[in-house]
Amino acid sequence: MTNKPQSRGEYLLVRNMAESERLEMQFKAWQANIGYLLHPAIKTHDHMRIADVGTGTGLVANPSERRKIWLRELADVLPSTCQLDGFDLSDTMFPSKENISFHHQNLLELFPDEYLGKYDVANVRVMIAALSSNEWEVAVRNIITLLKPGGYLQWVDCAAHEVVVKGVPEGKRATNAQHGIDLIQRTMISAGKTPNLVALCGTFQKSGLESCEERIYTLDNPETRENLTLTVVTGIQHILTAALNLDKLDEMQTIDQIMELKEAILSDLHNVPCYYFFDVHVVVGRKA
Numbered sequence: 346m347t348n349k350p351q352s353r354g355e356y357l358l359v360r361n362m363a364e365s366e367r368l369e370m371q372f373k374a375w376q377a378n379i380g381y382l383l384h385p386a387i388k389t390h391d392h393m394r395i396a397d398v399g400t401g402t403g404l405v406a407n408p409s410e411r412r413k414i415w416l417r418e419l420a421d422v423l424p425s426t427c428q429l430d431g432f433d434l435s436d437t438m439f440p441s442k443e444n445i446s447f448h449h450q451n452l453l454e455l456f457p458d459e460y461l462g463k464y465d466v467a468n469v470r471v472m473i474a475a476l477s478s479n480e481w482e483v484a485v486r487n488i489i490t491l492l493k494p495g496g497y498l499q500w501v502d503c504a505a506h507e508v509v510v511k512g513v514p515e516g517k518r519a520t521n522a523q524h525g526i527d528l529i530q531r532t533m534i535s536a537g538k539t540p541n542l543v544a545l546c547g548t549f550q551k552s553g554l555e556s557c558e559e560r561i562y563t564l565d566n567p568e569t570r571e572n573l574t575l576t577v578v579t580g581i582q583h584i585l586t587a588a589l590n591l592d593k594l595d596e597m598q599t600i601d602q603i604m605e606l607k608e609a610i611l612s613d614l615h616n617v618p619c620y621y622f623f624d625v626h627v628v629v630g631r632k633a
């Protein structure tokens with residue numbers, strides 16, 4: 346596989362209704378395993394200001410439907426005197442509520458002065474398809490500028506190279522399920538998306554944050570296994586589609602081929618049977 350030139354902040358996922366639905370399912374499945382919206386070290390109060398950077402979802406087919414995403418879920422449990430700000434490159438998937446505002450922002454570019462030093466918490470979730478390997482530290486340093494002294498950076502993410510196929514009965518093989526994940530990993534490497542999540546806590550420390558801590562959650566709650574696996578399958582479809590659109594998919598030339606692979610994976614999951622499995626990392630650090 347050839348390494349194609351990488352653009353700064355190139356997004357290796359699609360932005361549409363199906364992706365918004367996938368993100369919502371992913372959010373619920375992760376939450377069922379993590380159990381909190383804010384790390385226990387973060388003490389809440391009535392006038393918190395919270396930034397969610399790369400905030401994402403909210404796109405709904407039916408406007409009366411309420412999406413359960415991090416920012417919206419948090420708005421439901423915090424007093425309405427708290428102000429919650431979502432930052433994203435795109436508002437395609439953004440939810441609305443009185444004390445939630447949306448701001449267009451590339452997290453790799455300097456935030457406007459009006460936001461600097463204003464936040465008790467800056468939250469980031471799932472940037473693996475967004476940031477290239479050399480952009481993680483830039484992102485961390487930039488997002489820290491939003492924090493007040495004593496404010497927390499919380500980052501929740503997973504690594505594509507940590508996804509494994511599990512549950513395959515002895516004597517059987519899940520060739521297609523394995524191929525899907527291998528292809529994703531090669532595609533992400535080719536596009537420069539190879540986050541070393543284990544290094545993220547060190548990046549927090551290097552960037553001047555204190556009391557840094559990493560918790561790793563094994564997503565093994567049997568009740569969420571099926572949905573979690575589906576988010577990976579659709580994630581494979583959406584990452585490959587984005588790579589195809591960006592001319593960064595060496596091994597497939599058409600959407601039909603991507604859909605064929607998806608069907609073959611679904612068949613393995615059902616017939617072998619098997620499922621996808623990975624860990625989620627939660628990293629927090631406090632600004633001095």
Ligand SMILES: C[S@@+](CC[C@H](N)C(=O)[O-])C[C@H]1O[C@@H](n2cnc3c(N)ncnc32)[C@H](O)[C@@H]1O
Pocket residue numbers: 354356358360368369372398399400401402414415432433434435438450451452453469470471472474475476
């Ligand atoms: C995988 S989604 C995660 C959304 C949400 N945080 C969640 O947990 O469901 C990544 C989000 O980051 C946004 N994004 C990607 N690159 C970005 C950048 N350079 N600056 C700001 N947002 C970015 C995308 O538009 C997308 O909404």
